[in-house]
Amino acid sequence: MSRIPKQCKRLAEVDFPIAVVSKHSAKEKSIRHGHPSTLHLWWARRPLAACRAMLMALLLPDPADPHCPPEFIVEAREILLAHPGASERLKNEVASGEGLRKALLKFIGDFANWDVASNPDYLRTSRALVKAAHGDDAPLVVDPFAGGGSIPLEALRIGCDAFASDLNPVACLILKTLLEDIPRHGPGLADELRKVGAEIKAEAERALKAFYPDDADGSTPIAYLWARTIRCEAPDCGADMPLMRSFWLSKKLVRRRALRPIVRKGDSRTGGSSDPPVIEFEVFTPKSEKDVRGGTVARAKATCLACGNVLAPERVRSQLYAQRGGADVVFNSKGHRTGGATLLAVVLLHENKTGRQYRVAEDGDYRAVWKAQKKVVEIAEEPLANGLSPIPNEPLPPVGTLGFRVQRYGMVEWGDLFTARQKVALTRIAAVLNRQVNSPVAAPLAIALDGVIDRNASLATWRPQADQEKVEHVFARQALPITWDFAEAVPVSEATGSLSDRLEATIQTIESGSGIANNAGQVQQADATLSTLPDATASVVFTDPPYYDAIPYSDLSDFFFVWLKRTLVGHPLLRDPYDATNPLTPKTREAVQDETRMVGERPKDRAFFEDTMALAFAASHRVIGEAGIACVVFAHKTTEGWEALLSGMIRAGWVITASWPISTEMKTRLRARESAALDTSVHLVCRPRDKDAGIGEWGDVVRDLPARIGEWMERLSAEGVRGADLVFACIGPAMEVYSRYSKVEDAEGREIPLGGDPEASRPHERGFLAYVWEFVGRAALNQVLGTGQPRPTETAAAGLEEDARLTALFLWTLQATATDDAEEGDAAGGADHTDDESSDDEGDGPKKKKKGLTLVYDVVRRFAQPLGIHLSEWEHRIVEIEKGVVRLLPVSDRAEQLFGDKGADVVAGNIESVAKTSAQGAFDFIFDQPETAPTLKGRAKPRKGTLVRDEDLAARQSATTLDRVHAAMLLQSAGRATALRAFLQSEVDRGPEFLRLANALSALYPKESEEKRLVDAMLLAAPR
């Protein structure tokens, strides 16, 4: 077992390089080739960088801890000094415990970089360090919610043993391949796959080529671009209405292509009435964006190209419903298209031409589809060996399942997500693969086929983007929304989405993955609440569980599962181990909030999710040894849900000792970021609680808390940790104070719960976390408005009114941790691929964006309340609150509030004329004028029975320091230099608050904001 005594803290409990690791985590997202995550899609994968770094920090003891084994210190020093690139300076540095700690953290940060993740020097150093800490028996790392396997894979990389389990069979297939097969068989697996793959490709091509015919000039198709189509319902029209989100084919600068519709009047018939107009297309070369018309459908409202009539979303839906989604062409008995999907264009390659070629549809294209439709009927008649229909006929999840909206368009079975030709292709390839079910490459082959399926459903789209025009896969998002137009890849080509393409990608991933681990991991399909591991066998439990209703894993994975069942017929993994009658992936035991589902009598609501998580935490507690350590990853979009999850952990016997936020958003995006905690996950470090922990006294807990929080804030802010990141980094140490006891009671013996009613005043009603928020908020305010000392004391921000405190706290929370990196660039990759391009379902379209910085309401409320800030009373004056989001009004939006409809110019004129006589009292704010004030929206009135500071009450009724600073900024913005100078003089004469607040705001406003520019320019004009 571990050589590290229980009392010795691990690195992750004292420090963690969050800025560097966040940077590497974000960068990792843009790595495409050979990265283990490209083996098979899994939703919400953890970046390997974060897993690797956190694992190292969990496994290594803090060398500055008095209980740290001396032999670790000696060995770690030698190992770091032997690591290539070790400097002379390092020799001195590692001489002290503190210095060695710093050096270890530096190594951990460097090693998070994907570029060195397989570098032999780094592998050797990391494994040696783990060995120095744990001895010759490799420590066992357990992940009971392993998903795509990021955590156990990194455990293997640094020389640990890994045990990975997941309830989901698709996840388990990925895990088996990644953690067992690849390490066990090494590059041999790739060779075998190449060999068998070539045979399969040849066979598939023989069976399928006729459905994807080449052109007469020898061009080969690589994709067909389709539009679902409805009929115009205008009385005299009746034209086809192809639903298209865009007319672009290629945005490549040198080869721009787009479609242009041509409307032909219908032929007059002898009867007198005429046929409906016919819509045709031509491919043209647009000179600029302007030459290409906008789509025909937006937020499910469709426009007719012939007559301009607009069809409401209900009509669009009902017409598509009647066509069962409308991805198939409707033919008459002679094979002529009479309705259904319209073929917009064919994408081709020709050996003598550069780049992708585009042409419009021809009869031959439709003939091939007609042939496929007849073939599907034949295929459907022959059940598979296991009695299943070859085409997935399992039902889609019920309407209302998170992220699934296709059912409303008439797709009811999983098979409905594929066109007839796609069904032919996928069933034929599956049949060929099925003959390999006992071969060692069965799973990798099925994984390659899943990659084909992800790009060969009618929900895959065409991506005209300049970097590469190609078929975009279905799960570019964690959902299944409708796509109006879609791209049908050619599985027998060599292009994106083809069997050849996916086999090659799988081979590459196996090859690059086969160097990672020296030994194989162990994978099991299991429910995390029922751990099968013996007690006290794990050194580390590190897991990233599902989070409430964030992602419907099992529903999404059924997309692949229904095909895997038909490809790997009889494979032992592909079943529900807890319910033999379930045709899909396990649902009942899945830890997810989804009210559409029941467990017995009980809906899977919040409480179900929380109870399941508590059981899983208890199971993890059992497999951890006395001196073991654990880490649980939580998303922190909002802080809601935290209390329940944290209290589940505490009840399961864990003490929370640290918390580290790691963000996975690129800094380029962070700079523009408008809300805190975009893509951040908090890593909660915890330990099994002492059996004789006893009951804590509230008095002690609340006494220790401010110092504990203040200490961390001081140290972390010195390291550049900012805003919400800082808050979340403080929660862990604050929790330690509370969770080290089995429970905490006040002097009367009443238990102080973790969460409670934040409005209550007595601790046993208010709950512990409210105090944490209060102290953190107060420390933050002191830091930005007060003495500069991040010590939470009672004298916060003395002299500044409530609105200034609210604004400062808001801006402070938004600040991002500096990732101090020069190479920002646009490495994020695919950043231009926005959601509204991949889908444009109803209610999904781009909303009109309001200006201003935003934060989640829940976060603001938690801070504001304990600091005596009444959020709702500043609504419309400082903030807007809408749909769970608080928006800080931009200063420009406050002009009318501050100056009235007279505008800044008139007021400035007044100031100027008064200033000629005396500089004092020249400025009448609208708030100060009794006759206009009551009409002001959001005018604050004291609520009955609330305790309001006198000065706050006064502030809400008259112009505050913040109002005055904003007014000055507006004068600056209006270019009224003379008035501004006079005004500033009078403000400076009034007292120090004006400049104090203005300077604080200058430090807080986002770097590139208009506000920052204005406040700085205004300050330049201020008298010294």
Ligand SMILES: C[S@@+](CC[C@H](N)C(=O)[O-])C[C@H]1O[C@@H](n2cnc3c(N)ncnc32)[C@H](O)[C@@H]1O
């Ligand atoms: C956030 S994901 C894990 C992602 C993983 N860390 C990665 O990087 O790919 C959570 C996983 O929990 C699994 N899961 C949900 N309920 C479960 C249960 N009761 N037992 C075991 N696994 C479960 C889901 O299938 C999903 O794969």
Ligand SMILES: [Zn+2]
């Ligand atoms: Zn029309």
